[in-house]
Amino acid sequence: MQRYFIHQAQPHINEKLSLPSSVAHHFITVLRAEPGTQCELVFDNEHVYRASLIDSKIAQVEVLEDLQQNAELPVHPILACGLPKTKGKPELIVQKATELGADEVIFFEAARSVSHWATNKQTKKIARLQKIANGAAEQSHRNRLPQISYLPDLATVLQQTSAEQKVVAWEESAKQGETSALATVLQQTKSDDRMLAIFGPEGGLTEDEITQMQAAGVVPVGLGPRILRTETAPLYLLSAISFATELS
Amino acid sequence: MQRYFIHQAQPHINEKLSLPSSVAHHFITVLRAEPGTQCELVFDNEHVYRASLIDSKIAQVEVLEDLQQNAELPVHPILACGLPKTKGKPELIVQKATELGADEVIFFEAARSVSHWATNKQTKKIARLQKIANGAAEQSHRNRLPQISYLPDLATVLQQTSAEQKVVAWEESAKQGETSALATVLQQTKSDDRMLAIFGPEGGLTEDEITQMQAAGVVPVGLGPRILRTETAPLYLLSAISFATELS
Numbered sequence: 001m002q003r004y005f006i007h008q009a010q011p012h013i014n015e016k017l018s019l020p021s022s023v024a025h026h027f028i029t030v031l032r033a034e035p036g037t038q039c040e041l042v043f044d045n046e047h048v049y050r051a052s053l054i055d056s057k058i059a060q061v062e063v064l065e066d067l068q069q070n071a072e073l074p075v076h077p078i079l080a081c082g083l084p085k086t087k088g089k090p091e092l093i094v095q096k097a098t099e100l101g102a103d104e105v106i107f108f109e110a111a112r113s114v115s116h117w118a119t120n121k122q123t124k125k126i127a128r129l130q131k132i133a134n135g136a137a138e139q140s141h142r143n144r145l146p147q148i149s150y151l152p153d154l155a156t157v158l159q160q161t162s163a164e165q166k167v168v169a170w171e172e173s174a175k176q177g178e179t180s181a182l183a184t185v186l187q188q189t190k191s192d193d194r195m196l197a198i199f200g201p202e203g204g205l206t207e208d209e210i211t212q213m214q215a216a217g218v219v220p221v222g223l224g225p226r227i228l229r230t231e232t233a234p235l236y237l238l239s240a241i242s243f244a245t246e247l248s
Numbered sequence: 249m250q251r252y253f254i255h256q257a258q259p260h261i262n263e264k265l266s267l268p269s270s271v272a273h274h275f276i277t278v279l280r281a282e283p284g285t286q287c288e289l290v291f292d293n294e295h296v297y298r299a300s301l302i303d304s305k306i307a308q309v310e311v312l313e314d315l316q317q318n319a320e321l322p323v324h325p326i327l328a329c330g331l332p333k334t335k336g337k338p339e340l341i342v343q344k345a346t347e348l349g350a351d352e353v354i355f356f357e358a359a360r361s362v363s364h365w366a367t368n369k370q371t372k373k374i375a376r377l378q379k380i381a382n383g384a385a386e387q388s389h390r391n392r393l394p395q396i397s398y399l400p401d402l403a404t405v406l407q408q409t410s411a412e413q414k415v416v417a418w419e420e421s422a423k424q425g426e427t428s429a430l431a432t433v434l435q436q437t438k439s440d441d442r443m444l445a446i447f448g449p450e451g452g453l454t455e456d457e458i459t460q461m462q463a464a465g466v467v468p469v470g471l472g473p474r475i476l477r478t479e480t481a482p483l484y485l486l487s488a489i490s491f492a493t494e495l496s
Binding site: 070071096099100101139140141142179180182183222223224225226227228229232235236239240242243244246247248 | 318347348389390428430471472473474477484487488491492494496
């Protein structure tokens with residue numbers, strides 16, 4: 001069933017409400033919903049409600065029941081990705097990270113980031129990525145819209161992000177044969193913990209950035225012996241979090 | 249260090265050999281290697297050797313040592329993916345699955361595959377995907393080149409693929425709250441087992457396909473409560489295999 005996010009507080013059962021215009025357009029014009037056609041609406045309380053179209057003209061639906069569905073990870077992954085240089089990679093990261101359960105995706109200018117987002121273009125670029133996240137959240141049946149943002153550098157990421165668990169995907173960690181740090185962190189992670197996970201851009205992280213992170217208590221973790229591209233490492237980590245916390 | 253796959257039997261240490269023309273072009277012309285520049289060569293025995301350029305004109309290198317590196321998963325994942333309709337998805341699956349350790353990627357025409365590869369175009373399409381796999385295998389420092397192939401339908405996949413473990417990513421399994429099948433299969437998997445993992449196309453698998461798979465002993469496994477796109481599910485599975493077998 002088609003799912004939409006509605007930015008409103010919790011509804012009452014049998015409440016009638018008008019869909020926002022963008023949702024109304026997709027549901028009624030694109031999908032050709034008719035009175036009686038049902039959809040799933042997620043409200044700000046992150047609950048999913050089954051609703052049914054009553055009046056196509058004014059895009060009015062009736063809220064029928066709380067489906068009591070939860071597809072969120074038990075932990076809250078916050079990805080901080082060094083801005084990749086290759087076109088299309090931020091989009092790929094945002095789409096796939098949303099499917100795989102990320103709560104936030106922050107892009108930051110790492111020391112070796114070749115790309116730079118001019119201040120006057122950041123708002124537009126973030127809005128575009130946020131739209132991709134919203135679409136992916138609907139499709140993957142999330143209860144929560146991941147938040148996409150941009151920060152100038154690693155120091156700001158570390159300053160502004162509070163998290164119980166902090167890890168960095170660190171190639172050297174894997175090269176040195178380290179194979180237990182990620183599993184150890186995941187074992188120590190409690191339900192509802194925020195987990196900041198930092199990833200370098202194509203050129204990797206600098207010694208100075210690693211030093212900054214160590215000072216901030218960020219744990220270096222290996223993601224296996226193969227070298228993963230900058231956009232693949234976050235997807236590995238989210239899959240591992242899901243496997244360890246939801247399927248094991 | 250740059251890595252290349254060389255289709256030759258195991259070399260002797262201190263053997264001098266001429267690089268194949270495509271490798272020579274990349275190493276000497278693109279990367280501007282000079283006598284003394286080193287690279288890593290993977291031979292048919294799946295061992296990685298450090299080698300050094302001796303003569304740029306005839307692209308001759310000397311094999312220096314077996315690096316004794318192994319970046320292969322302890323199990324052999326064979327992905328069978330229902331041919332996706334969206335342009336670019338087979339390429340994405342092949343590139344990412346190679347990084348994440350797949351041994352083979354088979355595309356097959358599932359009942360709900362909208363795309364169809366005409367017989368006279370299959371060879372060209374497979375060659376193109378194989379080239380993507382080869383590049384990704386070099387970049388991710390694999391010891392093995394994944395094999396890419398195309399089969400007409402699921403029945404042929406099941407007939408022609410022998411594997412100790414067989415799973416299918418099955419959305420209904422997740423919807424029914426199943427959360428232990430994948431972990432159970434991975435616990436039962438032994439070193440060097442082949443694991444066939446089947447994924448539907450965008451429209452999913454049909455009841456008939458599920459019945460065929462059940463008859464062939466394929467185990468339905470859920471990949472968590474979020475709905476993953478057809479190209480995301482294989483990446484989740486490979487990451488979970490790596491986490492369970494290499495990092496836990």
